[in-house]
Amino acid sequence: MKLSQYLSLVDFQARMALKSDASNYFLGYLWWVLEPLLFVLVFYLVFDVFLDSGRADFLIFLVCGKLPFVWFSKSVSQASNSIVANAGMIGRIDVPKSLFPMAIIQEGLYKQAVVFLLLFIILNLQGYPVSGSWLWLIPIVVVNYLMIVGCAFFGSILVCFMKDFAMLIPLGMLFLMFMSGIFWDVRSIADPQLAEALFTYNPMAFILDSYRQALMFESSPDLMGLLRVGLVSTALIAVMVWYMRKYNEFLALRALTV
Numbered sequence: 001m002k003l004s005q006y007l008s009l010v011d012f013q014a015r016m017a018l019k020s021d022a023s024n025y026f027l028g029y030l031w032w033v034l035e036p037l038l039f040v041l042v043f044y045l046v047f048d049v050f051l052d053s054g055r056a057d058f059l060i061f062l063v064c065g066k067l068p069f070v071w072f073s074k075s076v077s078q079a080s081n082s083i084v085a086n087a088g089m090i091g092r093i094d095v096p097k098s099l100f101p102m103a104i105i106q107e108g109l110y111k112q113a114v115v116f117l118l119l120f121i122i123l124n125l126q127g128y129p130v131s132g133s134w135l136w137l138i139p140i141v142v143v144n145y146l147m148i149v150g151c152a153f154f155g156s157i158l159v160c161f162m163k164d165f166a167m168l169i170p171l172g173m174l175f176l177m178f179m180s181g182i183f184w185d186v187r188s189i190a191d192p193q194l195a196e197a198l199f200t201y202n203p204m205a206f207i208l209d210s211y212r213q214a215l216m217f218e219s220s221p222d223l224m225g226l227l228r229v230g231l232v233s234t235a236l237i238a239v240m241v242w243y244m245r246k247y248n249e250f251l252a253l254r255a256l257t258v
Helices: 003-023 028-050 058-080 087-092 099-125 132-161 165-179 192-201 203-215 223-246 248-257
Strands: none
Touching: 003 028, 003 099, 028 058, 028 099, 058 099, 058 132, 058 165, 058 203, 087 248, 099 132, 132 165, 132 203, 132 223, 132 248, 192 203, 203 223, 223 248
């Protein structure tokens, strides 16, 4: 399959999934905005209204962390089940197995474009005007996307081996949510070595902090850190694509029998 055909098929599947998903609900496409807003509202009530976060800018701090994290967690969790979920099609047609997680990722990308627009509106309403530092979002979003693709490919292979991973991955996302500084500031950790270790070994904590640096504090992110995360994610994608191609028939058999 040519690359142009592959990309067209990914985009077609993503668009069809979006239309199908919207048709299942009365509010349809409005859920693209309502769902992340409700996520933010729930956590804002819990961590700021009830538990008193102590931050005057907690709403923006939360929005800048939670909305990108939801993109990552939902895309990876859903894409991890995509190969097994399409076992019926795999049994009839020989297609690249990466097609299925990529379609889910593309679907999530379309939704996230609307969510980012919502994020920009909230920032402006809260007194954070557009500035030149927002241009740093381009490399940050690219690296964030590469992380999603790499983790989604890896997760989809794991679920092919053992369907139990479909249950473990969402639990891992829950753990990651509390370890990535969505509700608390990693930079506030008293031990600088511990904070540095968290940024180094938890790429999601680093990415969320990068969003905040660009959007809230008008400063550039750690470019070497972005490069490191981007290269590791790209290497993971390359290895997963190689594996899917080399063991294409094996993955198809696992998807049919898991």
